[in-house]
Amino acid sequence: MRPRTAHLLLVAAAGLLALSGCASGSPAGNSEAPSSAPASATADASDCSGVGIVIDAGTLDTGKTDLATSTCVDTKSAIGAADALSKAGITTKGTDQYPDEVVCRVNGEPSADTVIPAPDGTDYRETCGAMPAAFAYWSIWTKPSGGEWAYATEGLSTLQLKPGEQLELLFQINEQPATPSP
Numbered sequence: 001m002r003p004r005t006a007h008l009l010l011v012a013a014a015g016l017l018a019l020s021g022c023a024s025g026s027p028a029g030n031s032e033a034p035s036s037a038p039a040s041a042t043a044d045a046s047d048c049s050g051v052g053i054v055i056d057a058g059t060l061d062t063g064k065t066d067l068a069t070s071t072c073v074d075t076k077s078a079i080g081a082a083d084a085l086s087k088a089g090i091t092t093k094g095t096d097q098y099p100d101e102v103v104c105r106v107n108g109e110p111s112a113d114t115v116i117p118a119p120d121g122t123d124y125r126e127t128c129g130a131m132p133a134a135f136a137y138w139s140i141w142t143k144p145s146g147g148e149w150a151y152a153t154e155g156l157s158t159l160q161l162k163p164g165e166q167l168e169l170l171f172q173i174n175e176q177p178a179t180p181s182p
Helices: 001-020 081-087
Strands: 053-055 066-073 136-143 166-173
Touching: 053 081, 081 166
Parallel strands: 053 166
Antiparallel strands: 053 066, 136 166
């Protein structure tokens, strides 16, 4: 399944969850400030015996170095994705309409001042009011131990990760990059 198609399916699922009142809230999934420093950082999240976390801003140009990071969260049991990010000191923010179902900002980016080139040549700025633009958004990926990257089918508030798995938040502009690096 193409990431854009998966994104649209995730958007529809998030809307249904929000409308049905079944979305679970997680304060860590919508935090604005880091709650702690990373448990242990590694050069490669795949070397992690806990849960590896990768943040990749793709072609989003913000000048911030914390948007290209690889961290290991020590855990011996399954952990919620929002909790793993919080333990790693990575902040996420959803949208006003979907606070726990989608990721609008990672470590404050893209900020409302960040200019993102739209496909029609205009400048786009993310407000985090509703769904992020289909051409510029943080995609959520998971990778089982020894497996391949797959587009996540649920949001950070419900996604569970097991030791040995990896989570990547990848910013995509016009479907680029199409997938995380191997």
